[in-house]
Amino acid sequence: MxxxxxxxxxxxxxxxxxxxxLQAAGFEVLAASDGHEAIELAVSRKPELILLDxxxxxxxxxxxxxxxxxxAETRGIPVIAFTAHAMTGDDRKAREAGCDDYISKPCLPGKIIEKVKEWLPRS
Ligand SMILES: [Mg+2]
Known part of the structure; x- marks a missing residue:
């Protein structure tokens, strides 16, 4: 896999x-455009990490x-939030909601890869 x-x-x-x-960095990408799709794909495909708007x-x-x-099947998957609101306290709120980390948008593609590699050091 x-x-x-x-x-x-x-x-x-x-x-x-x-x-x-992500594909240029060698990852397979699963794409979802709303929260329902994201949950369905996370449960059925068990990705190694989730970037979540x-x-x-x-x-x-x-x-x-x-x-x-x-x-149970998705609880252990790291979730990195994408947030457009770079407001004070948003990182704390994202973590309280269950996110493991966050990236504020807009961001350069290199920042996404850097963050993913922090969470998946074997890549
Ligand atoms: Mg959005």
């Missing part, structure tokens, strides 16, 4: 930027991470 990363973001451009960078339709990232951390 390849080293799959789940990219969940409702913005197609953001998904493409993250996916291209917090602002998404249907089920947002805040709700999705809370669910992911209660499901």
């Amino acid at each position: 390849g080293r799959a990363i789940l990219v969940a973001d409702d913005d197609a451009d953001n998904r493409t930027i993250a996916s291209d960078a 917090l602002s998404m339709p249907k089920l947002d990232g805040w709700q999705a991470v809370r669910r992911l951390k209660t499901i």
